[in-house]
Amino acid sequence: MHPLLPDLSEIRKKRVKLGINQRELGLHVGVNQSTITKIENGKIRPSYELVYSIFRFLESFEDSSIGLIGDIQVTPVTFVNKSEQLRRALSMMQNRGFKQLPVKDGELVVGSISERSVSRQIVKVKDPTQLLNKPVSEFMEDPFPMVPESTPISWVTSLLQHVQAVLTTRKGRVFGIVTNADLIKVISTR
Incomplete structure (x- = not known):
């Protein structure tokens, strides 16, 4: 049995109140902006699962009692080029006390590198120093997820159970980064 959901007309009201645009909502629930527009205008009848996902996502934004991710983000973000x-990436990580870095190709975020991804490669070779001259792209993992800085901390907390960091965005551009260490700092200072 499915729980009852609010009327579809509530989607636009909640979305606008929370400052989320149609594109962002669509990205978070797995559909394009056009689909969100059609739902809000009553042009299509979406599946129960999609409506449930939309309201669940919107409700997660309403639960911002412990603050927004933008309140704890670290700026500016330190990137390494793929x-x-x-050698350079490791030096940056050691000098700044980071365990991971986002990786860029020009202006695009294309991946991430971490102590963990490097250590996986170290155990595969006889002489780990030979790895130092290789490009970061050979050690790269998936990019960190990106969320608007208006995202509630509670929502990102569950995301950080699965990834090492989350990038925050402002007006569609990467603006900050949050790691588990940043969350722990927030909790310990309250």
Whole structure:
């Protein structure tokens, strides 16, 4: 049995009240902006599962009692280019006390590199120093997820159970980064 959902007309009201645009909502629930527009205008009858996902996502934004991710984000974000040598990435991580870095190719975020991804490669070779001159792209993992800085901390907390960091966005551009260490700092200072 499915729980009862609010009327579809509530989607637009909640979305606008929370400052989420149609494109962002669509990205978070797995549909395009056009589908969200059609739902809000009553042009299509979406599946129960989609409506449930939409309301669940919107409700997660309403649960911002412990603050927004933008309140704890670290700025500016330190990036490494995918063509740079591993030596440089490791130096940046050690000098700044980071366990991971987002990886860029030009202006695009294309992946991430972490102590964990590097250590996986170290155990595969006889002489780990030979890895230092290889490009970061050979050690790269998937990019960190991106969320608007208006996202509730409670929502990102569950996301950080599965990834090492989350990038925050402002007006569609990467603006900050949040890791589990940042969450722990927030909790310990309250």
